[in-house]
Amino acid sequence: GNSVTQMEGPVTLSEEAFLTINCTYTATGYPSLFWYVQYPGEGLQLLLKATKADDKGSNKGFEATYRKETTSFHLEKGSVQVSDSAVYFCALSSYGQNFVFGPGTRLSVLP
Amino acid sequence: NAGVTQTPKFQVLKTGQSMTLQCAQDMNHEYMSWYRQDPGMGLRLIHYSVGAGITDQGEVPNGYNVSRSTTEDFPLRLLSAAPSQTSVYFCASMAPRGGVYGYTFGSGTRLTVV
Numbered sequence: 149g150n151s152v153t154q155m156e157g158p159v160t161l162s163e164e165a166f167l168t169i170n171c172t173y174t175a176t177g178y179p180s181l182f183w184y185v186q187y188p189g190e191g192l193q194l195l196l197k198a199t200k201a202d203d204k205g206s207n208k209g210f211e212a213t214y215r216k217e218t219t220s221f222h223l224e225k226g227s228v229q230v231s232d233s234a235v236y237f238c239a240l241s242s243y244g245q246n247f248v249f250g251p252g253t254r255l256s257v258l259p
Numbered sequence: 260n261a262g263v264t265q266t267p268k269f270q271v272l273k274t275g276q277s278m279t280l281q282c283a284q285d286m287n288h289e290y291m292s293w294y295r296q297d298p299g300m301g302l303r304l305i306h307y308s309v310g311a312g313i314t315d316q317g318e319v320p321n322g323y324n325v326s327r328s329t330t331e332d333f334p335l336r337l338l339s340a341a342p343s344q345t346s347v348y349f350c351a352s353m354a355p356r357g358g359v360y361g362y363t364f365g366s367g368t369r370l371t372v373v
Contacts, residue, residue, distance in 0.1 A: 184364075190367070246307060
């Protein structure tokens with residue numbers, strides 16, 4: 149079945165540092181890939197997505213590229229802020245199948 | 260505002276009590292689901308529905324019932340609450356299952372069973 153693997157963290161960075169959160173997946177067919185973010189005490193919000201190979205999703209300075217050859221969808225941001233502290237979930241969706249989430253990566257950004 | 264609305268936001272139950280967590284969406288989404296989120300466990304699928312009148316079990320269905328009489332509503336019922344059901348519950352919807360738009364999540368219900 150489909151699955152998602154991501155680094156579990158926690159990840160602690162200083163403000164303005166570069167962020168990478170790795171995500172790899174296993175799926176049949178051509179899934180859509182997503183990153184969700186969960187701020188403390190809130191629900192999950194869609195951060196970005198990519199629906200086909202080589203697509204780049206981007207939002208709020210975050211980027212991720214759908215790499216079919218390496219089955220990866222790594223999340224990156226060039227300069228993190230304290231306000232980026234949250235839990236980040238990688239996920240995939242295939243037509244007719246339930247969503248599959250990774251375990252989440254907690255990011256803490258220190259001033 | 261369009262989206263997924265969950266009520267209540269917080270609830271404390273005694274062991275053995277029953278209750279219903281409400282979920283409503285106004286986006287005409289076909290697919291709705293319930294997740295629970297526990298520390299270190301990520302999100303686990305409880306039940307889901309691909310449309311009105313159709314429900315199915317997810318990964319952790321025991322102790323929970325659902326029904327889907329309308330497209331908009333997808334309530335989750337706890338039949339006899341147990342401390343193991345202390346968790347944060349999220350309802351989510353999507354159109355359709357496996358679609359490219361992803362899930363829209365509610366803000367969650369934090370449930371404590373004592």
